[in-house]
Amino acid sequence: MGEKQQDDSASAVKKKKETVANLEKLGQRLYDQMEQGEFPWVKMPSRSIENIRYNPDLRQYVLGERFVKRSARNIRHIRPLSQLVWTAFFAHKLSTQRKTSTLRDVYYSAQAYQMSFKDQSESDNVITDLETVIGLAREDFNVFPEERSAIFGDLTIEYNVPGYEGKRMNLTSHPDGLMIGPALTYSEFVKTSADKVFAIEKGGLFTRFVEEKVHEKFNALLVLTAGQAPRATRHFIHRLNKELELPVYIFTDADPWGMHIAMVIISGSANAAHLRDLTTPDAIWSGVWATDIINYDLPSDPLTEIDIKRLHELQRDPRYKDELWQREIKIFLKIRKKAEQEAFSRYGLTYIVDEYLPAKLEETR
């Protein structure tokens, strides 16, 4: 088992510094404009549907060439511009004071500053504006989702959060898995003996994998996505792939929703077209495929009307143009069946680890 050692680049700390620097640059720009006698303004790529396109080289959605400008000269812009500037101020405060927050929290916090948002969707939207302007995700300025997923396996990390600086933790320490929250998201990777990552949709299967020592037998880090992976988790998988150069294999239910959990880890969503570092284009959807329902004779349920409608949508989605996806969509539509990861238990609890997992790794490696 070779061990990978990270260099001293300390990517998470670097990113935090970049965030603060970008926020301060934004502030500086506004000051400069005003000193030069200009009404302050901000320019950013438009996030309207017509300006979102799929980039086959980056293998994700990106924003096009259209820009929007918000200027204090325009009376209709004063409100959203002020909101944006307040949000940047608050994000800077969170980042430098090293406190975390949530989308909802930011909405309520605005009231402490007599900054008014008509509802949370307005403040969420301004937070996305800020992401677009500074080119970084809200998690970078400490606005985290409610949902948490988990990780287990031989990776030693070092914390950066207050009170834990320099402390290290090996991610096999707690057999139920460690939550991927703010602290883990921005920890540094110190050392791992793993040579791959398995991302798993369901909690039950994650626990099975831990119990059956998949992390040892397959030399893998196990990530529980708990359904659709939260953005912080997608960023974490991206880091495992990029910084540690670990290939990523994704296991989901065999249905359009499972496929899409895999796809969003691989190619991201249109909503995040203004961001980078949330996707893992080389990650592989290893199953459960429609083909597996046939080949392994899995217990299945009939597709619902909604499932079928969703499959037709995916068929036209540019992210799904590759052969594997098109083939599996066709087979789903042909057999009109779906199956869950747990369906392998019909062959015994450990069949999925003993037989299916090695076979699929061989097939998709």
Next chain:
Amino acid sequence: MGEKQQDDSASAVKKKKETVANLEKLGQRLYDQMEQGEFPWVKMPSRSIENIRYNPDLRQYVLGERFVKRSARNIRHIRPLSQLVWTAFFAHKLSTQRKTSTLRDVYYSAQAYQMSFKDQSESDNVITDLETVIGLAREDFNVFPEERSAIFGDLTIEYNVPGYEGKRMNLTSHPDGLMIGPALTYSEFVKTSADKVFAIEKGGLFTRFVEEKVHEKFNALLVLTAGQAPRATRHFIHRLNKELELPVYIFTDADPWGMHIAMVIISGSANAAHLRDLTTPDAIWSGVWATDIINYDLPSDPLTEIDIKRLHELQRDPRYKDELWQREIKIFLKIRKKAEQEAFSRYGLTYIVDEYLPAKLEETR
């Protein structure tokens, strides 16, 4: 800070042994019946609505005096009786081999034994039958829910799961919190300096509490319920209260759904009338109350029709007969408003910790 030291009773290990013993007793009974020339049969309390009543002494729902008998003599009973016996066999296998499973997994596993369930709700129901027969929760025979909640604070536990026997973990080790999965649920409590437990509905607030060092300032263990607390978490809170004698304070959103999250931790659900050790009758709902919306002038939303309907249901629910609950329900119905935990951020991010929390502790202690 006094430290509580557990005696050697090792309650989690004891419970596991009790489970295996109860399952074996059930098997022995069936064998004895057959050896005496009887058709095998099983008797258990009826779980029909008419046999569920609220017990004010136990402060939870319990089953009444009606029993049902399933006998192989009755041709219509052969199928459910066989299913029950197979489920007991499988539960015994899980417990002795120390593997965990989920409701869904059990449903599929049956197929490995040519044991047929027409759908998962049939197998779920038989698992509940088995709980009723042996008087223990499915988590005791290693059938766990998908959902996970989390804990953080100065409690040292000792694992019982294979590969981790005797290993200890302090629950402040990971600042994102440790998942309450199978391993933590059945760990032994070794040592704590905490003198209370805060159960918290929302992930964002849980993280805020960790960051603001509520565990140190208030000498508390922090439990994230992540919405409605999973059964394993309710059992865990019960253990913290019973074994470590820690008072439990519950913080939820100020709406009927938040109230009910608190109530299910306190008094359990009608669905679990056949079980004990899942409730914490002395736990206290400390907020956010309807009263707090008024007293703290919190940002609020209007109650929906569904909220109001739910409040009327709760008003008639025997678990809600006490003064505090009836008063708060009335105030909700009067002001027609609800508020979220995050609403306190209107006074700044730390107001909830610096002002609200000490005030409410004083009020509900």
